[in-house]
Amino acid sequence: MKILSVFGTRPEAIKMAIPVRTFAAAEGVESVVCVTGQHRQMLDQVLSLFEISPDIDLDLMTPGQSLERVTTRALEGVSEAIRTHRPDWIVVQGDTTTAMAGALAGFYAQVPVAHVEAGLRTGNMASPWPEEGNRQIIGRLAKVHFPPTAKSQANLLAENIDPACVHVTGNTVIDALHYVSDKIEQDAALAAQIDAAFDFIDPAKRLILVTGHRRENFNGGLDRVCDALARLAARGDVQIVYPVHLNPQVQRAAEEHLRGAPDVHLIAPLDYLPFVRLMSRADLIITDSGGIQEEAPSLGKPVLVTRDTTERPEAVEAGTVKLVGTQGERVIEQAARLLDDEAAYAEMARAHNPYGDGHASERILQVLRG
Ligand code: UD1
């Protein structure tokens, strides 16, 4: 059986890393990896950490790229890879342009498509944009769906997808998180080496870790959040560490509002290993990232999500993740509540695993084997 895995951005690489390693180690399976290179630097860090050497690299990223350009180049490139390698399965992950174009290429070539992290929905095509649309398109094209949770399974069944084609697996991000956490825990020298790179962190001040990159927040949302962060840091008893996404729009907002602000550290995107270490050291995470909403509950870290909607309701319902939107006053008020009210903090800082048990990749392989 030949499996062609297609991915291209940082989160897809993190979430496909253990599935790809599982396919490669399986007897009777030929694993072929096609990366689109939708992200370049942020993808390459992940490939190197998980020791994955792609068989095909479309290397398509350009600065400030448009959605249509990534779509057309990925569609052509993945189609070519399918013609060359003639796989039995195409596996795509999540909701990016790469995932959508990869699924479309499989559909056109009449090769069955398997969708990892299927069934996440907000029901609002404008938020997250364009990811909700990508998910719905892939949902129509895929032959096999791997929702991470019972809720995402229910979303697919409500869209009349054949229940026999839907298999709940847990999210592969938890597989990756376990792999990396074990690596850090088992190697004190490695942990010390990572911590040495964070010697600018003041142990006397509480640590707020921040990320942000959603396109629907480009029109003012990111600016408001960055401005609120500067005001939050001015409290004097906290410090903000913000690894800034390489998207030029994100860089601009962070530079404009936060460069030079006291107790704010703007840094380059971190490799996954140090980023996991930093999440586990943080007191609070403020983010609009999808993957971080899934990882933080398992690390017992409260998350304030700077979005109005989420397709990951499980941790919100459990009370460890809270949607706060992008209005500055609300972001500051909710962060201050956690910083100043011990009971409110304890209520949100509970470790739980709504998104998986670390064995999603094995379940995916088992289904693909039939
Ligand atoms: C993409 C995905 C989004 C996902 C996010 C994860 C789409 C439409 N968007 O958004 O769903 O949540 O990745 O991070 O698929 N850049 C670099 N180097 C990199 C990565 C990005 O320079 O390693 C810059 C480039 O200028 C690039 C720009 O960021 O053109 C935007 O990248 P793109 O993948 O189009 O969008 P993201 O906002 O990263």
Ligand code: UDP
């Ligand atoms: N991440 C990372 N380095 C960083 C910021 C995030 O390795 O500097 C990881 C994070 O742990 C998560 C993934 O990248 O697994 C999330 O990626 P991103 O926020 O870019 O995309 P999303 O999950 O929103 O699609």
